Amino acid sequence: MxxxxxxxxxxxxxxxxxxxxxxxxxxxxxxxxxxxxxxxxxxxxxxxxxxxxxxxxxxxxxxxxxxxxxxxxxxxxxxxxxxxxxxxxxxxxxxxxxxxxxxxxxxxxxxxxxLPSPEGAWSAIVDRAPFILVLDGVSDPGNVGTLLRSADAFGAGGVIVGPGSADPWSGKVLRSAQGAHFHLPICTLAPEGSGGSAYPAGAEDPCGAVGLSEADTSEATSVRAAASGLTAALEALRRRGVQILATHPRDGIDIEAVRPAGRFALVIGNEARGVSPAALRLSDQNVRIMQWGRAESLNAAVAGSILLYVLGRHRARFLSGEGMGR
CATH class of the missing domain: 3.30.1330.30 (Ribosomal protein L30/S12)
Known part of the structure; x- marks a missing residue:
């Protein structure tokens, strides 16, 4: 032809x-x-x-x-x-x-x-995304991929992958996420003080370890704000008025009672240890899923997907006006 x-x-x-x-x-x-x-x-x-x-x-x-x-x-x-x-x-x-x-x-x-631009991913998530998923040491690749897929399905605007989590660009995560990587901005954080980077050498890296700036007055400072790991990233979110919701199996309110009206981030913790103490200290509200059966707990991907669905539904109703005044 x-x-x-x-x-x-x-x-x-x-x-x-x-x-x-x-x-x-x-x-x-x-x-x-x-x-x-x-x-x-x-x-x-x-x-x-x-x-x-x-x-x-x-x-x-x-x-x-x-x-x-x-x-x-x-x-x-x-x-x-x-x-x-x-x-x-x-x-x-x-x-x-x-x-x-x-x-x-x-x-x-x-x-x-x-790999997507680190500057673009960071800005799209921290500066603009209304609904953010944060992974705090979710180590199983299948769980990370499933959570990315659920975030995509239920309206999250971006994902921050904290230190200790499975590499979101690995083959198993990509297959589990089923295309979510091409729909959502994803920013991978390096451990605090590691000096490492999730992106190639030479790139300005908001997700590497450079240290936390005292002021947040410019995009360059905003980029550095995430550099020292998950704590700094959550602090950067809070400075922008983002409500932090952290999962906790005992010390949390029923997710059905949460009605986020503005921007918010949901923190999902490690499969065995849960959300880290540092992240819990920055949480505005701890949340959990009420259970009626005899199972001790839910798989991280299952629990996270349920939470993402409920929060996504609340947000959709709020935006449509259904949730006003309730």
Missing amino acids: AGRSRPEAAVIASPHNPRIQAWARLKMPRERRRSGRFLVEGPHLVAEALHDPGLEAVLVAADRAEAPPLRSIVEAVEALRAAGRPISLVRLGAAAVRRLAETETPQGIFAVVR
């Missing part, structure tokens, strides 16, 4: 090819941070990534590129390339596919995407 872009010429067959090796290293957290890129796998996530301005390359199994469901994705990539988007479209041999795959049964398609 005239004007139709085609995949780059040769099939990359060897798993030892330098490009395959570089892409495969994106499965490691250190390489994601160093390069500022992450790898997604599977047709659903790759289709979601097509809408992301950070999409750099789509990698497809050569023997499946003309069969559904991959054919429609390849055609969409070709259309984007024809429209001027600088996206590589690379065909892979079976051994190269296996080298990149994290799943037991590879679906034959991957995408390489740039």
